[in-house]
Amino acid sequence: MQIKALNSKLFLAVLFLFLPGTLFAKFDFNANCLKAYQFVFELKLNAARQLIAAEKKMHPDNAIVPLLENYVDFFQLLTSENKEEFNKLKSNKGARLDQIADDDNKSPYNLYAQAEINLQWALIRGRFGEQFNAAMEIKKANSLLQENAKKFPAFQLNFKGLGLISAVLGSLPDGFMKSTLSTFGIKGNAKSGLAMMEKLAEGMPKSTYEPFYEEVVFYYSFVLTDVTHSERAYAETMKYVERISENSLLKAYLKAYVSAKRGHNEEAIVILAERPSGAQYQAFPYLDYLMGIARLNKLDSGAAGYFHKFLQSNKGISYIKDSYLHLAWIALLNGDAKGYQGYAEKVKSAGYAINERDKQALNEVQGVAPNVTLLKGRLLFDGGYYGKSLEALARLKEGDLNQLKDRAEYHYRLGRNHEELGKLDAALDNYEKAIQYGKGLKAYFAANSALFMGKIYMKKKNFGQARASFNTAINMKGHQYENSIESQARDSLKRLN
Incomplete structure (x- = not known):
């Protein structure tokens, strides 16, 4: 995250002394933890793991550690969407919650950290089709955050999760998730949820909660773009990501994703071409898929190379059918009817129909080829x-x-x-x-x-x-x-x- 002197060790050393959580010895968001947290949101997950391991060795009782470990798992699964990794990593949740719950209940981080872990797993489970477990984790996260907001009304981080939950549930179409949560009396309001998140994004740079700015912007952008389909999504995202470091791969992803979704296609292509790269960053095959989408949207048949690259490197469950659909379209645009049929068969046989785009891809190839x-x-x-x-x-x-x-x-x-x-x-x-x-x-x-x-x-x-x-x-x-x-x-x- 980019603030003028964030990379200065002196600034970090001074800043962590004033963070609310550092008043409580067993929830110590110290300089080492802040740096690990920063690396997570730049998608430098290996560097984050090393700092977290060092913190665990130096301060084995620091209950911030299991929360940071969960952030790493969350972004690993978000970028890979690998089902085997998901099945392996989800077993970490219980032990982390137990470690946090048994710690200092006078700290605002106690209930907050438990809520965050539940909410992160709910967001991930939704991608793997575990809707019931996701609904239960949203219920738990909401309850913990509501309780924490009553105990610690000045603790601003409560409103990040509460705003996200309210906005998502307020925009959720009728279905299993919405009906399940409404039976527990949990109903959202998209307008108030968005307002909560916007207020945080606006005020956080001027507060002691500044290090959490990038996370707030990440969720706020997601809600604007994919949940409420707001006309302000592009302008708001570009406004708030401006102060985030150019070293952040997550920043590049947010800018490119929202640009592509909101008709700023040329900008998306430039951002993806110039995105940070190197061994220090987490592998993110989706970005090749996104480049393929952006290239094809300008009728560039060179997009095929990006879809093939995605299919070769991707070990996840999403966008496989949709990639083959786009390859089928490229064949059709090139006058290759036989190639279209071959890729259409791949849409039917390869990948999973969990993600909405993959479901739609399957629908697209059920009938005749589209009019060119x-x-x-x-x-x-x-x-x-x-x-x-x-x-x-x-x-x-x-x-x-x-x-x-x-x-x-x-x-x-x-x-x-x-x-x-x-x-x-x-x-x-x-x-x-x-x-x-x-x-x-x-x-x-x-x-x-x-x-x-x-x-x-x-x-x-x-x-x-x-x-x-x-x-x-x-x-x-x-x-x-x-x-x-x-x-x-x-x-x-x-x-x-």
């Missing part, structure tokens, strides 16, 4: 090349498309591009046609069109039409992303009411 021009329009839109996407789509006419699904997608893609270019009336016209052709189909184009129509009408302050559009989205059933689209529509209705 529609595919170009789709990829260019995803990269933020809205004008070029419209140019590609202009080569098509509605009458050229025989399938209702293709006609629905054609107008949906036109609508999305027009909306991003600020041509809201043209967007509404195309969304209407997408609904007309797509209602009753399994494809998501009609329902998502209704959702976007509602959002446009909200901007226009036409609240009656907005309400009607959101209800249209909710009433469509049996399509892709049904829970997510319905959840967003219901949240929008709540804001209207």
Whole structure:
């Protein structure tokens, strides 16, 4: 994490004396621990392990050590998504919690550290399909943080976890996780959760909690981008990561990920090309996958090399099917129908269908190959090349498309591009046609069109039409992303009411 003198040993030596946790001998977030924590968030996990081992030897009773060990496991699994490692490492949780729970209960770090370990494992378990255990760990983390906030109301770190839990649960679509937690009376609020995290990110650099800044920004960016799908995700992420060290691979990941997701494709490519590298950093195959996505979004067939590199180095369970789908698309764009079919078969047979992108990849190859021009329009839109996407789509006419699904997608893609270019009336016209052709189909184009129509009408302050559009989205059933689209529509209705 970057503050003007953070790398100075003198600064660290002075700073740790004023951290709340260092008032309690058995929860000693000393200079050695702070440096290990910094290395974790730069994704220099081996260096972090060495410092943690040294701390364990020098101060075997320091209860901050098991928390730091858990951070290392968390980021190792986050970057590798390796199921064998997951099955091995998850057995560490119980002993760490026991060590912390038996320690100084007068320290604000006692309940906080237990909550953090539960929350980190909940986030990891969700990636490996262990939804019930994840729900129980969120319940436990929430309870511990609520109790800690009552005992130590001035301990700001409580609000990092509480804000994250509230934002995630407030945005969660109906399903097993949400229904399980609601039976325990745990309900979130996306708006208040985000506000909590934003307040922390804003105030932390000016407080004694500054060393935890990068972690707050990491979670805040995740919630903005993937949970609440906020229009502010790119601007907020870029604003808050600015003060983080350029030596942080995690910073490069955050910037590239949000840039790619929010239509700043060229920026994502530059960030990934210039990211920190070397043996000191944790292996992160996902970044090659992300570069492949960004390259293909500008119709660069050289993207294939990055997908192949990812598939060769990846030992995890996610993005395998999706990588083969993108390789199939590259073959199709190059006029290689046989190559497309070969990779489509790989989508069906390789990898796992746990991650949402892998589930969608499996759905994509169940029918006929996509229309090449529609595919170009789709990829260019995803990269933020809205004008070029419209140019590609202009080569098509509605009458050229025989399938209702293709006609629905054609107008949906036109609508999305027009909306991003600020041509809201043209967007509404195309969304209407997408609904007309797509209602009753399994494809998501009609329902998502209704959702976007509602959002446009909200901007226009036409609240009656907005309400009607959101209800249209909710009433469509049996399509892709049904829970997510319905959840967003219901949240929008709540804001209207």
